[in-house]
Amino acid sequence: MSNDCCNTDESNKNLKGLDHKDAIQERYGSAALEKESCLCTPVGFNPVLLEAIPEEVIERDYGCGNPTKYVKKNDIVLDLGSGSGKNAFICSQIVGEEGKVIGVDQNPDMLKLSRYASKKFSEKIGFINTEFLSGSIENLDVLDKDLNPLIANKSVDIILSNCVLNLVNPESRKNLLRNIKRVLKDNGRIAISDIVSSKRVPLRLQNDHDLWTGCISGAWYEPELLNDFKDLGFKNLEFAERSNEPWKVIEDIEFRTVTLVGNI
Template identity: 35%
Template sequence: MSANDTSTDVPDSDQRTNVREEYGEIAGSDEGCCGSNAESFDVTESETTTDRTLSLGYERDDLEDTPEGSNLGLGCGNPVAISQLEPGETVLDLGSGGGFDCFLAAREVGPEGRVIGVDMTPEMLERARENARESDLENVEFRLGEIEHLPVADESVDAIISNCVVNLSPAKPRVLAEAFRVLRPGGRLAISDLVATEPLPREVRENPDAVSACVGGAATIAEMETWLDDAGFVDGSITVEGEWTDGELPIVSARIEGRKPT
């Protein structure tokens, strides 16, 4: 399997446009759960954004300690909890959305640390920056950019987190290669995402609504394992956390981890 393979049949430019438009709309509303099309693809939803967030492993204190508009309920796990952040570290969040995980990470790394959020949707970036102005944290910044072409210097971050975003990329091997580039030696990748336990039907992979709902673009576990290795990560692991869809699609939430060699 080559590093150029992708798990979606939607053309790259169309996929980015569809995702950008979908999440631009979400940024201006209170809608969550991986896009407005989630219900059409049997994505498991809790009654409220708060319920959904708590079901993913967050605590009520997490909701109370972050700006009110930062949590859009878009995740499929809690990457901050698995990343084992230390005071003084620099953290990068791929697809930072409203900034929820960035603000939680900022409290973990403390005032001597730094958190960078990258998102390709201008509306999300505006919302995240507004949330940052409302917080008491001065160690968080948000940058406009694509996760396949990170606006981050080589070997400049200690840890990379992400929450249900990599599945939206039409070039996942490139995302992992970029993550490897910006990590310092010994740095780690700890993301939450959706993966497929078997290849998805073509009609799902070709459906732009399914892709925007975080379902159609889910790579298989075998693909992700190969791409982690190809990028150069060691100690790579993919840990299934639970089923994600109530229908026939073989989608699960998972922890995806790896380390850059020292």
């Protein structure tokens, strides 16, 4: 298996036909209704911050790291692919009443769960500072009827994401990255937990719906994740966390968890 198999013109041509959207919607829609144990990896969170969060949210959280540790008091937080809302609800308590947390997700079942849970959660903590918007994370610039983008320019202090960027179609990743930069304030930060690969994933594995929706075959090649954010102008980039042992090994490709931090 060649390590540069995704660099050929033929590969790039085939990538245009790569579309797992329906499979992702179906799998995560089901996972919003009933816990699926094989999505992403188990992660420990501060138990104190979990007490106010409804149990159904915690059960249906699918991530591979804890990017919430990099959020600060009074931050305006954007959670890309907010899912059940667990990370957003943790951030809500960290940023406090003067802060704000915006979750973006395109799965109707996940949005229904997070919005329903938000009412119970807010009653417990005594204030409301979370909002869950319907949209795809690569299209944060989509305009509403008043010609306002889903997320405004330079409106966010920190973007976090937990095992979601790998689900974005390769053809849409440039737009995803451009939008990440666009919505961050000057000196805005990122804290992105995701799966990376030790080699570029060949197209035949990328075309496997189960591997893609399982946060495996859509993994960024590890050096390219860093370089893509460097090319955007991000500074102080580092893997604040990186698992020593791979989460999965498929055909001699190691897939491991990382949390990438940096600022614009």
